[in-house]
Amino acid sequence: MIASPQVAHFTEPLPLASGATLREYDLAYETYGTLNADKSNAILICHALNASHHVAGTYADQPDNIGWWDNMVGPGKPVDTNRFFVIGVNNLGSCFGSTGPLTINPHTAKPWGADFPLVTVEDWVDSHARLMDWLGIAKLAAVMGGSLGGMQAMCWAYRYPQRVANALVIAAAPNLSAQNIAFNEVARQAIMADPAFHDGTFAEKNVKPKDGLTVARMIGHITYISDDQMEEKFGRELRDGLQYGFGSEFQIESYLRYQGEKFSEYYDANTYLRVTKALDYFDPALAHGGDLAKALSPATARFLIVSFTTDWRFSPARSREIVKALLKEKKNVTYAEVDAPHGHDAFLLENPQYLGVVRAFLARAAI
Amino acid sequence: MIASPQVAHFTEPLPLASGATLREYDLAYETYGTLNADKSNAILICHALNASHHVAGTYADQPDNIGWWDNMVGPGKPVDTNRFFVIGVNNLGSCFGSTGPLTINPHTAKPWGADFPLVTVEDWVDSHARLMDWLGIAKLAAVMGGSLGGMQAMCWAYRYPQRVANALVIAAAPNLSAQNIAFNEVARQAIMADPAFHDGTFAEKNVKPKDGLTVARMIGHITYISDDQMEEKFGRELRDGLQYGFGSEFQIESYLRYQGEKFSEYYDANTYLRVTKALDYFDPALAHGGDLAKALSPATARFLIVSFTTDWRFSPARSREIVKALLKEKKNVTYAEVDAPHGHDAFLLENPQYLGVVRAFLARAAI
Numbered sequence: 001m002i003a004s005p006q007v008a009h010f011t012e013p014l015p016l017a018s019g020a021t022l023r024e025y026d027l028a029y030e031t032y033g034t035l036n037a038d039k040s041n042a043i044l045i046c047h048a049l050n051a052s053h054h055v056a057g058t059y060a061d062q063p064d065n066i067g068w069w070d071n072m073v074g075p076g077k078p079v080d081t082n083r084f085f086v087i088g089v090n091n092l093g094s095c096f097g098s099t100g101p102l103t104i105n106p107h108t109a110k111p112w113g114a115d116f117p118l119v120t121v122e123d124w125v126d127s128h129a130r131l132m133d134w135l136g137i138a139k140l141a142a143v144m145g146g147s148l149g150g151m152q153a154m155c156w157a158y159r160y161p162q163r164v165a166n167a168l169v170i171a172a173a174p175n176l177s178a179q180n181i182a183f184n185e186v187a188r189q190a191i192m193a194d195p196a197f198h199d200g201t202f203a204e205k206n207v208k209p210k211d212g213l214t215v216a217r218m219i220g221h222i223t224y225i226s227d228d229q230m231e232e233k234f235g236r237e238l239r240d241g242l243q244y245g246f247g248s249e250f251q252i253e254s255y256l257r258y259q260g261e262k263f264s265e266y267y268d269a270n271t272y273l274r275v276t277k278a279l280d281y282f283d284p285a286l287a288h289g290g291d292l293a294k295a296l297s298p299a300t301a302r303f304l305i306v307s308f309t310t311d312w313r314f315s316p317a318r319s320r321e322i323v324k325a326l327l328k329e330k331k332n333v334t335y336a337e338v339d340a341p342h343g344h345d346a347f348l349l350e351n352p353q354y355l356g357v358v359r360a361f362l363a364r365a366a367i
Numbered sequence: 368m369i370a371s372p373q374v375a376h377f378t379e380p381l382p383l384a385s386g387a388t389l390r391e392y393d394l395a396y397e398t399y400g401t402l403n404a405d406k407s408n409a410i411l412i413c414h415a416l417n418a419s420h421h422v423a424g425t426y427a428d429q430p431d432n433i434g435w436w437d438n439m440v441g442p443g444k445p446v447d448t449n450r451f452f453v454i455g456v457n458n459l460g461s462c463f464g465s466t467g468p469l470t471i472n473p474h475t476a477k478p479w480g481a482d483f484p485l486v487t488v489e490d491w492v493d494s495h496a497r498l499m500d501w502l503g504i505a506k507l508a509a510v511m512g513g514s515l516g517g518m519q520a521m522c523w524a525y526r527y528p529q530r531v532a533n534a535l536v537i538a539a540a541p542n543l544s545a546q547n548i549a550f551n552e553v554a555r556q557a558i559m560a561d562p563a564f565h566d567g568t569f570a571e572k573n574v575k576p577k578d579g580l581t582v583a584r585m586i587g588h589i590t591y592i593s594d595d596q597m598e599e600k601f602g603r604e605l606r607d608g609l610q611y612g613f614g615s616e617f618q619i620e621s622y623l624r625y626q627g628e629k630f631s632e633y634y635d636a637n638t639y640l641r642v643t644k645a646l647d648y649f650d651p652a653l654a655h656g657g658d659l660a661k662a663l664s665p666a667t668a669r670f671l672i673v674s675f676t677t678d679w680r681f682s683p684a685r686s687r688e689i690v691k692a693l694l695k696e697k698k699n700v701t702y703a704e705v706d707a708p709h710g711h712d713a714f715l716l717e718n719p720q721y722l723g724v725v726r727a728f729l730a731r732a733a734i
Contacts, residue, residue: 193578215560218552
């Protein structure tokens with residue numbers, strides 16, 4: 001499947017949760033499959049921390065550049081592009097095509113950098129809704145995502161209840177725990193402590209706070225995989241015996257450094273700061289005195305909630321909070337707790353039970 | 368109880384696990400209680416990551432400077448200084464009085480800094496044994512410690528089996544897991560990425576890599592307390608409403624930054640690097656083909672192994688590995704899994720069950 005990234009330009013100002021307004025902005029997106037005549041077969045895929053609109057397939061000129069959810073989305077796959085018209089969108093504030101800190105700020109002719117406003121899950125969903133308007137899609141057959149993407153799917157369901165027929169909320173949580181926020185904050189401190197960060201104005205100085213981003217990603221990565229999986233994959237294996245120095249001695253060190261450095265090459269530090277803040281802020285119950293059921297009450301969608309047994313970032317207990325709130329409001333909800341060894345990352349990986357659950361849920365979705 | 372720090376100077380070279388040799392060195396120590404006539408009532412306390420020889424009591428000129436295990440050690444306390452002669456020692460490589468990276472290197476007349484050798488748990492125990500020689504103590508009534516201190520107690524028991532009557536190994540593990548090493552490595556990377564680190568030569572330049580140390584401590588701190596405890600203490604509580612900025616918005620952020628910054632004021636970055644490496648390296652089973660029982664086989668001490676239910680740094684399962692290995696070798700071992708909400712930090716805190724177990728175990732220790 002060959003994908004073609006596209007860009008939609010919006011000139012109607014977007015009011016943000018912070019009180020700021022984006023006067024105009026681009027959203028990068030991709031589509032797979034064919035929109036049917038009554039435009040009722042569209043599925044929106046929301047991405048998590050470091051992903052993009054490139055959900056599935058490859059690019060004609062980049063045959064190795066495979067979409068991040070290619071095992072989930074495509075012809076005959078659980079999200080079957082023979083039946084559905086699938087849309088991937090890059091979130092505002094990101095660094096892969098939609099307007100964000102690396103974009104030139106029309107007011108200053110310099111990269112937005114530190115001046116790019118903080119964006120929330122609600123802001124993203126509002127901008128997605130405008131993209132749906134632009135595509136002429138009044139109601140989505142489904143909106144789905146994993147992790148932060150699952151939070152966006154949940155938000156869609158209560159914020160635009162008439163526009164979502166099915167919501168798939170995978171490896172998500174109703175909000176971040178203190179420990180989740182703590183890990184995000186340490187990552188942000190690592191970035192902001194990097195002298196190349198320059199208070200967020202590094203892009204106009206043509207430098208990148210790579211060391212800070214590397215540490216931030218290493219911290220994040222630890223929370224994405226399960227303790228057991230890390231033990232099984234790396235354990236205490238050494239690369240080349242004990243060196244009594246500060247190079248990479250254990251395989252796990254080498255692996256994490258590699259992951260961190262790779263990430264620091266392609267990801268934007270200001271985006272990282274903003275995406276982790278969007279995670280920290282997400283808390284639909286807050287406006288309802290802590291009552292998640294009340295927050296989800298407007299939703300009319302069928303829900304699929306999926307969690308993974310070894311996910312310690314957003315544990316099954318957090319998904320069950322969502323399920324409980326939905327049941328309290330007598331919503332149509334299916335819950336699957338998938339036995340998987342991979343921790344949080346499981347939502348991106350091959351797992352027949354997991355993929356089967358999504359397939360079966362969507363098979364029962366009317367379009 | 369008023370304590371007086373003392374320093375013992377050693378001129379016999381100490382060969383280290385790395386192959387390096389410390390030609391001479393100081394060990395800072397304190398004692399509490401009175402050594403009996405046949406010198407059979409001594410208990411050595413080994414410290415964990417950031418503690419020191421100041422285990423109990425206060426200083427005459429610093430009435431607020433209370434020892435780190437003052438709830439455990441003192442007259443009438445579980446480690447009763449009316450009965451025992453208790454010794455606290457600061458480990459080599461530390462920054463509180465024993466020879467370490469901040470000490471002047473006699474060869475160069477500059478601080479050791481990056482040139483200070485890496486030290487291991489075994490090296491520490493060897494140096495402790497010399498301190499016991501210096502104090503004229505042939506055999507310890509007990510050696511005890513929590514976390515990294517527990518590893519030293521364990522090491523004492525198999526490395527100097529004839530010199531340890533009782534070993535109390537609290538909140539420890541037979542080695543670090545891949546995840547444990549991963550957290551240590553991220554902390555080290557944060558320190559080494561700080562431009563004020565200057566490859567470890569910061570002391571001679573009169574600067575300190577405080578930003579890196581702050582991040583390192585924040586990472587560590589997350590692993591010391593349980594998820595539940597963090598949730599209960601801080602949850603998603605805000606300091607002053609949502610600010611849509613990168614200051615401390617959530618109480619947990621503010622708490623961690625405070626802890627990190629406080630730590631960066633008094634702790635040495637080169638010490639942090641070395642202490643985390645000593646943790647990573649500790650693995651008594653390694654020299655015995657992975658057989659922990661074989662590694663512990665020389666020990667003759669009575670053992671008390673204590674773990675805490677919510678400790679996710681060194682979980683009860685890790686303590687049970689030690690217990691299992693000791694039982695396999697038919698050692699005298701008592702195991703207590705203490706129900707405590709505080710995570711790894713529980714070994715430092717008030718807990719009647721925990722303190723009672725230590726008290727009862729030592730009451731049965733012959734002196």
